[in-house]
Amino acid sequence: MGVGDSVKNDLMDRRILAKYQIEALSYSLPNKSDVYYNLKHLFEQRKILLPPGLNKLREQLLGLRFERTQGGHMTKPQIKIHHEREGLHDDWADALANCCWATMRGSAVPVVGNFIPYGKIKGVVKKKEDYKNKGNYVPCSECEEYYWSNQEHECITI
Structure with a gap:
């Protein structure tokens, strides 16, 4: 069961979303490369701007390192995405990258929203x-x- 599968199962078990409303994404080297290439291009094209106050997301994005791997016969080289050092997480960075990937593929329901840093707004939780x-x-x-x-x-x- 990949990372995407466990999140999918949680959403269905809690009856937040139905199975047909979820597209699970389990990371492999090729698809994680594609997901992060897409995010990189969106930043380069200035289609994504991080609002101030999202320090954890910014820290996680800046803490990622990209290492080019050699592709095998008939395969293109891939990018291995990993943390700069032990102890860093990439949950927020992965969430942003996955959201942008689903939107780019047209498989997501259009959503307009704002980032609300966890614990920053009283009365919301x-x-x-x-x-x-x-x-x-x-x-x-x-x-x-x-x-x-x-x-x-x-x-x-x-």
Whole structure:
């Protein structure tokens, strides 16, 4: 089970998304190279700008090192992406790269959003008690918007 598979299973087990709404990505050397090449090009074309305050993401991106590997017979060289030193993580960098990859491939639902640094905005993070007795988080069969099954839902019309 790859990294993408465990995240996919968590989303389905918690009934946040249905299987058809998820495209799992398990990293291999060739596809991780493609994912990060795409991110690199987006930065070079200034299609991505990091807003101030995302120090952890910036640190993780700057802490990555890219090493060109020799391709075998009939294969193109790949890029091995790794940390500059032990102890660094790449979770945020991978999340950004994966989001951009899915968007570029057209396999993602269009999303407009802002980065909210974890723990920076008070009142946004809900406590576990806030979700009690709300039922499951399910998609509406008519408008595909998500709602709590034990609460009233009005379809969103465009």
